[in-house]
Amino acid sequence: MIIPFEQLDKDTLYNLIESYVLREGTDYGEQEFSIESKVAQVNQQLKSGEAMVFFSELHESVTIISKSEFKALQSEEQFDE
Numbered sequence: 001m002i003i004p005f006e007q008l009d010k011d012t013l014y015n016l017i018e019s020y021v022l023r024e025g026t027d028y029g030e031q032e033f034s035i036e037s038k039v040a041q042v043n044q045q046l047k048s049g050e051a052m053v054f055f056s057e058l059h060e061s062v063t064i065i066s067k068s069e070f071k072a073l074q075s076e077e078q079f080d081e
Contacts, residue, residue: 002070003053003062005046016053017042020064 005013021038033041042064045051054065065073 001055001057003055005053008053013043013053014039016062017046017064 017039051064051066055062
């Protein structure tokens with residue numbers, strides 16, 4: 001289930017994004033970025049629609065996923081039916 005990030009409290013959203021960037025392990029190339037910079041990048045991805053806040057009922061957890069990950073999840077659900 002997609003949760004509109006605009007409906008989250010500002011501090012809750014920041015903590016969710018920070019938790020995501022600390023565990024997600026994305027390769028940012030040779031250049032190092034601060035946590036604040038990574039948080040800002042993910043926040044911008046949420047605003048642009050390239051990323052979204054996703055609640056998994058199965059795992060009872062909230063995370064951030066990319067638009068392509070969400071599309072893949074939708075495809076998997078179609079095959080499961």
